[in-house]
Amino acid sequence: MIQEFFHLLSGWSSLDTAIAGSAALTAMSCALPGAWLVLRKHSMMGDALSHSALPGVVLAFLVAVGMRQAGWISSGQQDALLQMFLFAGAVLVGVGTAWLTEWVQRLGRLESGASLGVVFTAVFALGLLLIRLDVDDVHIDVDCVLFGIIEMAALDTIPGTSIPEPVLVNGAIFVLNLLLTVLFYKELTLAAFDPALATSLGIPARGIHYGLMAITAMTVVAAFTTVGSILVIGLLIIPSATALMFSERLMVVLGLSVGIAALSAVLGHALTLTLPRMIFSRLGYPTIEDAGTAGMMSVTAGMLFVIALVFAPKHGIVSKLIHRFRLGLKIAGDDLLGLLFRIEEQTAARPTDVSVPDLVAKQNGINRWVMSLSVRSLLRGDFITRQASGELSLTDRGRESAKSLVRAHRLWEAYMAKHFELPDDHLHETAHRVEHFIDDAIQDRLQSELKSPSKDPHGKSIPRRSDT
Amino acid sequence: MTVAYHRRPVIWDVDYDTPAGELIAIVGPNGAGKSTLIKAALDLVPKVSGDVRVFGQPYEDQRERVAYVPQRTSVDWDFPVSALDVVTMGLYGKIGWFRPVTRKWRKAAREALDRVGLADFAKRQISQLSGGQQQRVFLARALVQEADLYLMDEPFAGVDAATERAILQVLRDLRSTGKTALVVHHDLQTVADYFDHVLMLNMRLVASGPTAEVFTEENLRRTYGGRLALLDQVGTRLAEGQ
Numbered sequence: 059m060i061q062e063f064f065h066l067l068s069g070w071s072s073l074d075t076a077i078a079g080s081a082a083l084t085a086m087s088c089a090l091p092g093a094w095l096v097l098r099k100h101s102m103m104g105d106a107l108s109h110s111a112l113p114g115v116v117l118a119f120l121v122a123v124g125m126r127q128a129g130w131i132s133s134g135q136q137d138a139l140l141q142m143f144l145f146a147g148a149v150l151v152g153v154g155t156a157w158l159t160e161w162v163q164r165l166g167r168l169e170s171g172a173s174l175g176v177v178f179t180a181v182f183a184l185g186l187l188l189i190r191l192d193v194d195d196v197h198i199d200v201d202c203v204l205f206g207i208i209e210m211a212a213l214d215t216i217p218g219t220s221i222p223e224p225v226l227v228n229g230a231i232f233v234l235n236l237l238l239t240v241l242f243y244k245e246l247t248l249a250a251f252d253p254a255l256a257t258s259l260g261i262p263a264r265g266i267h268y269g270l271m272a273i274t275a276m277t278v279v280a281a282f283t284t285v286g287s288i289l290v291i292g293l294l295i296i297p298s299a300t301a302l303m304f305s306e307r308l309m310v311v312l313g314l315s316v317g318i319a320a321l322s323a324v325l326g327h328a329l330t331l332t333l334p335r336m337i338f339s340r341l342g343y344p345t346i347e348d349a350g351t352a353g354m355m356s357v358t359a360g361m362l363f364v365i366a367l368v369f370a371p372k373h374g375i376v377s378k379l380i381h382r383f384r385l386g387l388k389i390a391g392d393d394l395l396g397l398l399f400r401i402e403e404q405t406a407a408r409p410t411d412v413s414v415p416d417l418v419a420k421q422n423g424i425n426r427w428v429m430s431l432s433v434r435s436l437l438r439g440d441f442i443t444r445q446a447s448g449e450l451s452l453t454d455r456g457r458e459s460a461k462s463l464v465r466a467h468r469l470w471e472a473y474m475a476k477h478f479e480l481p482d483d484h485l486h487e488t489a490h491r492v493e494h495f496i497d498d499a500i501q502d503r504l505q506s507e508l509k510s511p512s513k514d515p516h517g518k519s520i521p522r523r524s525d526t
Numbered sequence: 527m528t529v530a531y532h533r534r535p536v537i538w539d540v541d542y543d544t545p546a547g548e549l550i551a552i553v554g555p556n557g558a559g560k561s562t563l564i565k566a567a568l569d570l571v572p573k574v575s576g577d578v579r580v581f582g583q584p585y586e587d588q589r590e591r592v593a594y595v596p597q598r599t600s601v602d603w604d605f606p607v608s609a610l611d612v613v614t615m616g617l618y619g620k621i622g623w624f625r626p627v628t629r630k631w632r633k634a635a636r637e638a639l640d641r642v643g644l645a646d647f648a649k650r651q652i653s654q655l656s657g658g659q660q661q662r663v664f665l666a667r668a669l670v671q672e673a674d675l676y677l678m679d680e681p682f683a684g685v686d687a688a689t690e691r692a693i694l695q696v697l698r699d700l701r702s703t704g705k706t707a708l709v710v711h712h713d714l715q716t717v718a719d720y721f722d723h724v725l726m727l728n729m730r731l732v733a734s735g736p737t738a739e740v741f742t743e744e745n746l747r748r749t750y751g752g753r754l755a756l757l758d759q760v761g762t763r764l765a766e767g768q
Binding site for chain 2: 247251258
C-alpha cells in the first residue's frame with residue numbers, strides 16, 4: 059500500500075510542483091486571517107465574506123470588459139485592471155458586508171448569526187443573478203467561481219517566466235497577511251480578546267474589525283481561481299481550529315495554522331494523485347485516476363483536524379481516555395488500600411469467603427480487569443505484599459498512603475456533618491467519592507477548620523498523620 | 527448624561543461630580559444602569575446627551591489617566607494567552623503602534639501581577655486560573671496602566687475570600703497614593719466598610735455623597751424599591767415614537 063503510494067508519486071512532474079505550490083500558498087494566505095476570525099469567534103464571517111464576494115467579482119469583470127468595449131483601455135490593460143478591480147471590489151464587499159450585518163442586526167434586533175444569514179445569502183443570490191448576464195462575449199463560469207480549478211490556474215504563468223500566476227498572487231497575499239499580522243500583532247490580539255479595553259486605550263477596535271474584514275475578503279477573492287468560494291471557507295477555519303487543539307500560546311497557534319495549511323495543501327495534492335487510483339482500481343474502475351486537488355485539500359485539512367481531535371496531547375480524545383483510565387486505576391487502588399486499612403483496624407471484619415480485591419471491585423462497581431491491574435501496580439510499587447497463603451496485606455508504605463485516604467474520608471464526613479443538613483448515613487457516599495482528591499494541604503485546612511477532631515460523625519477515630 | 531439602548535433611555539440625566547482621591551461605590555438593583563454609566567463614561571456606548579470630563583478636560587484627551595476593569599464575564603477565557611500576556615495588554619496603548627513588547631514592559635506587567643499576589647501564575651494559561659485569579663489578572667491589567675482614575679465593573683462579584691482581601695488592599699493602596707476609584711458594587715453589606723463615597727443609581731441618580739451621610743435606609747428604599755413606573759412608560763414611548 060505504502061509502496062504503491064510512493065510508486066504513484068514517482069510520476070510527480072513540474073506541473074505537480076506548480077499545483078502543490080499554488081495550493082500551499084493559497085491555503086497559507088487564508089490561514090492567518092482565518093485564525094483571527096476563529097479567535098474572535100467570528101468564523102461565520104468567513105462564510106459570509108466568501109459568498110458575498112461573488113457580486114463584487116462579477117461587477118469587477120463587467121466594469122473591466124465594459125471599459126475595453128468602450129475603447130478606453132486595450133485588452134492587455136483589461137487583464138491588469140481586472141485584477142485591481144477584483145481586489146478593490148473585494149475590499150468594498152468585505153467592509154460592506156460587515157457594516158450591513160451590523161446594521162441589520164441593530165435595526166432588525168436579530169442575533170448576529172441570523173443577520174449574517176440574511177445579508178450574505180441575499181448578496182450571494184444577487185451575484186448569481188449578475189453572473190447570468192451575458193454581456194456580449196463575456197461569460198463567467200459559475201463552476202469555476204464556486205469550486206475553482208487549481209489545475210488550470212497553475213498552468214497560467216507570469217509572462218516571460220515559469221512562475222505560475224497563483225504562486226505570485228496568493229504568495230503576495232500571504233506575505234501581506236504575514237506582514238500585517240506581525241505589524242499589528244498587539245492591536246489584533248487586544249481587539250480580539252477585549253475590544254472594550256482596546257477602545258478605552260485609544261486603539262480603534264472597530265477599525266481593526268473592518269480592516270480584518272477587508273483583508274479577509276481580499277484573501278478570499280484571490281483564492282477564488284484556485285479553490286473557489288465554497289472550499290475557501292474550510293481553508294480559513296480548519297487550520298486554526300486544528301492548531302488550537304495543540305497549543306494555548308497565540309504565536310504558536312498562528313504559526314501552526316500556517317504550517318497545517320501548507321501541509322493540507324501539499325498532502326492534499328499528493329493524495330489526489332494516488333488515493334483515487336489506489337481505491338478505485340481495487341473496486342474495479344481502473345480508469346478513474348484523478349480527483350480535484352482543491353477538494354482533496356479541504357478533505358485533507360478535515361482529516362488532519364479529526365486526527366488532532368483524536369490524538370492531540372492535551373485535548374485529544376485518546377489522551378482524555380488515558381487520563382480517565384489512569385484515574386480509574388488510582389481509585390481502584392485507593393479503594394483496595396482503604397479496605398485493607400479498615401480490616402487492620404478491626405480484625406473481626408476480615409472477609410473469609412472472597413478475596414479482598416474481588417470484594418472491593420464488587421462493592422464499588424469496578425471492572426475486575428482494572429482491579430487486577432491495580433493490584434499488580436500496588437504490588438510493584440511496594441504498597442502491598444502477597445503472603446504465601448495468597449492473602450494481601452499492607453506494607454508500611456501502603457499503610458501511610460491508606461491512612462491518608464481514610465483520614466481524608468473521615469475529615470470530609472466531619473466537615474459535611476458540620477455544614478450540611480444531612481442524616482449521618484448519607485455522608486459516606488460523598489466522602490467516598492471525594493477522598494481521592496483531598497491532598498495533604500486540604501486535609502490540613504479541614505483539620506484546622508474543624509479544630510482537630512479525633513472522631514468522625516460515626517464515632518470512628520480519624521488517624522493522625524505520622525509526622526505530626 | 528443620558529444613555530439609551532434602542533432609543534429607550536437606561537439612565538436619565540445623571541449629573542455627578544466625582545470627588546478625587548476617594549473610593550466610590552456605585553450601587554443599585556439589576557438593570558439600574560450601573561455598568562452602562564461606566565461604559566458611557568468611557569465612550570464604549572453612545573450617549574444621547576451630556577459629556578464626560580476627566581480632571582477638567584474632555585475624556586478623549588485624558589485616556590491615559592483612566593483605567594477600566596470590565597466584568598470578568600465580558601471576555602473569552604479560553605483565548606490562547608497567559609496571565610502575563612493579559613496584563614501586558616494594559617500597556618498596549620503606551621507601547622504604541624508597530625513597537626514590540628520589550629523586557630521593560632514585561633517587567634512592569636510582572637510587578638503588577640505581584641501586587642495582586644499572582645507572581646507565580648504569570649505563565650499560566652488564563653483558562654487554568656480560578657475565577658478569583660482571573661479577576662485579579664484584570665485588576666493587575668488596570669494597575670499596570672498607572673492611571674489616576676479607575677473604573678471597575680463588579681470586581682468583587684463571585685470571588686473567593688483571598689481575592690476579596692487582595693482587591694480591597696489594592697483599592698486602599700490606590701487611595702493612599704491619591705488615586706480615585708469608581709467601583710460598581712453589589713454587596714450592600716460591605717459598602718460602608720469599603721467605600722468613602724456612594725453613588726446610588728436606579729435609572730437616575732437617587733443619591734450621592736459620603737457613605738456615612740447618604741447610605742441610609744431611606745435612600746436604599748428609594749434605590750431598590752422598584753423602578754419608577756412613569757420613567758419606564760415614557761421611556762417606552764420614546765423608543766416607539768421615534
